[in-house]
Amino acid sequence: MEKIGFIGVGIMGKPMCKNLIDSGYKLVVYDVNEEALNEVVEYGAKKGNSPKSVAENSDIIITMLPNSPHVKNVVLGEKGVIEGVKEGQILIDMSSIAPLVSQEVAKELEKKGVEMLDAPVSGGQEKAQSGTLAIMVGGKDTVFHQCKAILEIMGKSVLVGDIGAGETTKLVNQVIVAINIAAVAEGLILGKKAGVDPERIFEAIKGGLAGSQCLTDKAPRMFKGNYDPGFRMKLHVKDLNNVLETSRELHVAMPILAQVMEMMQTLLAEGHAEIDHGGLALFYEKMNEISLKHQNDK
Numbered sequence: 001m002e003k004i005g006f007i008g009v010g011i012m013g014k015p016m017c018k019n020l021i022d023s024g025y026k027l028v029v030y031d032v033n034e035e036a037l038n039e040v041v042e043y044g045a046k047k048g049n050s051p052k053s054v055a056e057n058s059d060i061i062i063t064m065l066p067n068s069p070h071v072k073n074v075v076l077g078e079k080g081v082i083e084g085v086k087e088g089q090i091l092i093d094m095s096s097i098a099p100l101v102s103q104e105v106a107k108e109l110e111k112k113g114v115e116m117l118d119a120p121v122s123g124g125q126e127k128a129q130s131g132t133l134a135i136m137v138g139g140k141d142t143v144f145h146q147c148k149a150i151l152e153i154m155g156k157s158v159l160v161g162d163i164g165a166g167e168t169t170k171l172v173n174q175v176i177v178a179i180n181i182a183a184v185a186e187g188l189i190l191g192k193k194a195g196v197d198p199e200r201i202f203e204a205i206k207g208g209l210a211g212s213q214c215l216t217d218k219a220p221r222m223f224k225g226n227y228d229p230g231f232r233m234k235l236h237v238k239d240l241n242n243v244l245e246t247s248r249e250l251h252v253a254m255p256i257l258a259q260v261m262e263m264m265q266t267l268l269a270e271g272h273a274e275i276d277h278g279g280l281a282l283f284y285e286k287m288n289e290i291s292l293k294h295q296n297d298k
């Protein structure tokens with residue numbers, strides 16, 4: 001079995017590591033957050049002192065970091081992965097970052113004979129825990145097949161194209177999710193204002209055409225007013241920034257997304273950067289002076 005290096009053991013990285021360890025893989029891990037790192041060491045992973053040392057002690061390196069600058073820094077920076085790799089190794093970046101940055105990092109690694117896949121995920125913390133993430137992969141077919149057994153421990157993987165295509169697919173995913181959460185909140189607020197219990201509305205419509213993973217996951221949070229992350233609002237805004245950068249470059253009109261982005265920006269301005277993105281409902285609640293929470297109703 002290949003030795004796996006894993007860098008970035010936050011909300012998502014931690015359960016992904018646990019599933020790999022439980023499947024018998026030997027892991028060496030690194031994170032700048034010592035507390036998070038120690039938790040994964042308790043599962044049975046070895047501690048690395050830098051991305052470089054992780055690369056030196058593994059065959060396949062997985063990164064699960066917040067955004068493009070973190071991936072560039074960890075892979076190409078001082079004491080980065082690139083300083084510790086040897087020919088034949090593979091880097092799988094599972095972070096959600098800009099597709100162009102994936103291509104840039106892959107080009108640098110190629111100079112050292114190292115292959116790369118971009119393999120961002122969807123499904124959140126619960127699916128990371130159950131090993132049922134949706135994994136969208138960009139890269140060479142041969143490299144994908146080499147890594148498929150490892151990816152399958154974390155979820156269901158689909159090769160969507162060359163390097164960068166996984167990240168592009170993730171941008172599409174984030175557009176659909178953001179607009180879907182807004183649609184859930186907007187619709188339920190109307191029902192509540194019209195005097196119908198939103199929880200009953202949810203029960204009635206979830207099996208019909210309006211049903212979706214977003215409705216099923218986020219509406220119950222809205223009824224509890226519980227926005228512990230999950231997927232942090234600031235990370236969704238980060239993804240939408242990457243979307244809008246790409247859409248501007250390609251001259252693609254995204255009128256609905258632009259509005260949802262501004263709603264999320266408003267919430268960040270109000271100090272809600274760390275809440276779950278289902279907290280988009282707070283924007284609608286404030287604007288309409290009504291709460292979806294089943295207690296403390298206005």
Ligand code: NAD
Nearest residue numbers: 008009010011012031032033065066095096124125230231
């Ligand atoms: P997180 O903030 O919980 O974890 C990121 C980890 O990276 C942290 O532990 C942090 O300390 C570490 N880190 C940051 N800079 C580092 C560096 N230079 N060296 C080493 N470690 C460093 O974030 P998360 O929720 O686990 O998300 C990770 C990625 O997965 C993001 O790109 C996010 O958009 C994506 N994602 C998250 C979810 C979700 O529901 N949380 C779902 C799908 C995709």
